[in-house]
Amino acid sequence: ILAFLSLECKQKEATMNSTDHTENPQAKLWNGHAGHAWVSEQAVLDRMFKPFEDMLLESINGSAVLDIGCGTGSTTLAAARQLGGNGRCMGLDISEPMIAAAKRRAQAENSTAHFVCANAQAYPFAPASFDAIMSRFGVMFFDDSVRAFANLRSAAKDAAKLRFIAWRSAADNPFMTTAERAAAPFLPDMPPRQPDAPGQFAFADQDKVRGVLEQGGWLGIGIRAIDVECVLPEAALIAYFTQLGPLGLMLQKLDEPQRMQIITSVRAAFEPYVHGTEVRYTAACWLVDAQAGVA
Numbered sequence: 090i091l092a093f094l095s096l097e098c099k100q101k102e103a104t105m106n107s108t109d110h111t112e113n114p115q116a117k118l119w120n121g122h123a124g125h126a127w128v129s130e131q132a133v134l135d136r137m138f139k140p141f142e143d144m145l146l147e148s149i150n151g152s153a154v155l156d157i158g159c160g161t162g163s164t165t166l167a168a169a170r171q172l173g174g175n176g177r178c179m180g181l182d183i184s185e186p187m188i189a190a191a192k193r194r195a196q197a198e199n200s201t202a203h204f205v206c207a208n209a210q211a212y213p214f215a216p217a218s219f220d221a222i223m224s225r226f227g228v229m230f231f232d233d234s235v236r237a238f239a240n241l242r243s244a245a246k247d248a249a250k251l252r253f254i255a256w257r258s259a260a261d262n263p264f265m266t267t268a269e270r271a272a273a274p275f276l277p278d279m280p281p282r283q284p285d286a287p288g289q290f291a292f293a294d295q296d297k298v299r300g301v302l303e304q305g306g307w308l309g310i311g312i313r314a315i316d317v318e319c320v321l322p323e324a325a326l327i328a329y330f331t332q333l334g335p336l337g338l339m340l341q342k343l344d345e346p347q348r349m350q351i352i353t354s355v356r357a358a359f360e361p362y363v364h365g366t367e368v369r370y371t372a373a374c375w376l377v378d379a380q381a382g383v384a
Contacts, residue, residue, distance in 0.1 A: 115230045115287055116208070119184035122341060126332040128161060128190045133325045135163045140317050141225045141254050142167055144376060148252040151220020155244060156180040157209045157253070158227015162191025162202065168223070169195075169202040178202045179219075181209050182227070210237040214244035224253035229291040238305025245381040251307060252378050257314065258284075258293035261373035264362060265289065268330040271358035272339070275351050279339050295375060307379035317372045326368050330355055 118124075127134065135142075142164050149168055152175060156165040159180030169178040180202060182188050188206040195202045205212070210231050222241055231237040245251070259266050259282065269279060284290060292298050295312045302310050321329060331340055331352060340348055362370050 113183075113208070113232070115232070116183050119182075119230075120186065122338055123333070124184035124186040126337055127184070128186050130325075130329060130332055131161045131163075131190060133321055133329060135161075137319050137321045138163075138225060140319070141372075141374070144254065144315075145223045145225055145252055146171055148223065148250055148378065149221050150250060151246075153177045153219045153221070153246075154179070155214075155219040155222045155241075156227075157222065157224040157241065158182055158230065159191060159204065160184070160187045160225075160227065162187075162194050162204060164223065164225050165191065165202045165204065166194060166198065166200050169200050174201065176201065180204045181207055181212065183208050183230075210240060212240070214240070216243055217246045219244050220246055220249050222249065222251045222253075226254060226256065226289075228253050229255050229289060230287045232287055234291075234301045235304045238302055238307060242306040242381055247381060247383040249381040250378070251302075251380065252376070254315075255292035255298070255375050255377065256290050257373040257375060259290050261293075262290075264370035264372075265334075267358050267362075268334060268336040268355050271355040272336050272351050275347070275354070276336075276339055279335060282335070292375065298375065298377060302377075302379050306382065308382045309378070309380040311378040313376045315374050315376045317374065319370055319372045321368050323363055323366050323368050326359060326363070327352060327356060330359070 145164055146167055149171060152172060154168045154172065154176065156168065156178065159165045159182045162180055165178050165180030169176060172178065178201065180191055183206065185206050188204050191204045195204065210233060222245055228237070241251070256262060256265070273279060282288065282290065284293065298312060299310055331337055336355065340351065343351070359368065362368050
């Protein structure tokens with residue numbers, strides 16, 4: 090009992106500490122405009138990324154699932170529905186606004202899914218407590234990826250499965266950089282992406298991914314390139330690129346005439362992806378599987 094209470098206190102402390110965003114650029118980002126934008130665009134993003142959710146659910150085996158970088162909770166809630174009443178699903182994310190949205194969704198559908206706002210890199214999970222760990226675009230943001238995956242390994246039961254999906258390179262995903270490329274002539278001060286820094290394309294190099302997992306204590310690593318067609322409504326396109334990504338952040342600082350000039354130019358740049366009432370593009374990603382070794 091004392092050990093359980095000690096762990097519970099540590100978990101509460103870690104959760105409370107996650108509200109201090111001054112020292113973590115990713116926490117500051119996802120608890121600011123970026124996090125609120127994802128909540129605003131939740132329905133569009135869930136629909137667009139549904140194929141990846143289905144891939145994650147295929148890997149679930151057992152009764153206890155951990156979802157890393159769960160965002161507004163779609164994948165965690167889907168896992169809870171699949172496991173049924175006897176399952177235990179925990180979604181964890183560094184973004185308070187997204188976790189708040191996930192909790193509202195769980196309450197609305199009377200889900201057993203549990204959500205925590207904390208950094209998976211340092212959160213004191215109960216040791217050997219999960220049969221499966223999954224993530225949809227949520228593991229590329231750690232400032233110390235080896236430490237993060239070592240911590241996740243400690244949370245996994247022996248022989249537990251890990252599956253996550255991460256973006257390949259920016260060059261492989263031109264749709265994802267269309268907005269910033271089109272806006273660049275108007276915004277010379279827009280910070281360039283840093284390929285090796287935490288962020289969307291941090292796991293572009295599969296050798297890096299394999300090395301991170303091996304150093305984190307994972308075995309049986311499989312990394313497969315996947316190309317998945319994603320769809321969003323054309324009517325949602327402008328909201329999508331004006332809210333999300335580097336351009337979404339920059340537009341908040343501009344006056345209305347500047348904003349409209351850039352929006353018009355960027356919308357034209359997306360035209361090759363527009364097919365009637367839909368926007369379609371290919372998402373170039375890694376589907377990564379691994380297994381926790383038996384102690």
